Amino acid sequence: MALPLMPKATAVWLVDNTALSFRQIAEFCGMHELEIQAIADGNVQSSIVGQDPIVAGQLTREELARCEADPTAKLKARITDIPTPQSRAKGARYTPVSKRQDRPDAISWLLKHHPELSDAQIVALIGTTKSTIAAVRDKTHWNATNIKARNPVTLGLCSEADLEKAVVIAHGRSGGSAPVEPTE
Structure with missing residues (x-):
């Protein structure tokens, strides 16, 4: 409900x-x-x-x-044909200061597990910049020695649905088959 x-x-x-x-x-x-x-x-x-x-x-x-x-009855919401609002609008969003330090870890994980994602898709997913992605990819990021590949969903930087949608789009664009999650 x-x-x-x-x-x-x-x-x-x-x-x-x-x-x-x-x-x-x-x-x-x-x-x-x-x-x-x-x-x-x-x-x-x-x-x-x-x-x-x-x-x-x-x-x-x-x-x-x-x-x-009847005090034991449950209220049932009226079903309307009006679509429910999306949880988040497209575009820039605020990332708390405490999670900003996790972005390079998320970028590293995405580059390792989903290399088919374009830089633009990674930018949209976790709200970073192309220069940060390039620095993590080339291992020239200022904190490169401390970067650990961690899932952006568990870090709270994007939702599972957004990540899956981006992977499906990337596979469709590259002409690949259905996405297969690599083992670690």
Whole structure:
């Protein structure tokens, strides 16, 4: 089940305007029961304005009435034909300072395990520069002695889906067969 677009604002509205149990609201909003109880007590989220899930098209009045009548029932989100938003937009993104030092390790791993990837694909995947890729490839990077090839997915620099998509595109471009993960 997809979570509401603004779960805390939806939870605030449901607490204020319905007779649903904390468990029902927590399951629908993807939050913990204690968070919902704290919202109801006024301890947290006092500055958040509630968002009506009926107006937002996430619930129907009938579904609310059904779940208010039966405290064990689970709220079911209304299924819409509106596509869900992507988790991240294309283009430049912020990488925390603590993860920037991991980029050369990720570049090394990508060059070792997926040499078919172009520099532009690596730039897009982990948010680095072509000069850094060239320096790691040529072992002229200022920190070349300390670079260890580490998977960028486990480092949190890209998602598994983005990496797989880039590898499939690279294999299609090079005319190769299906990608095979090399053994280490």
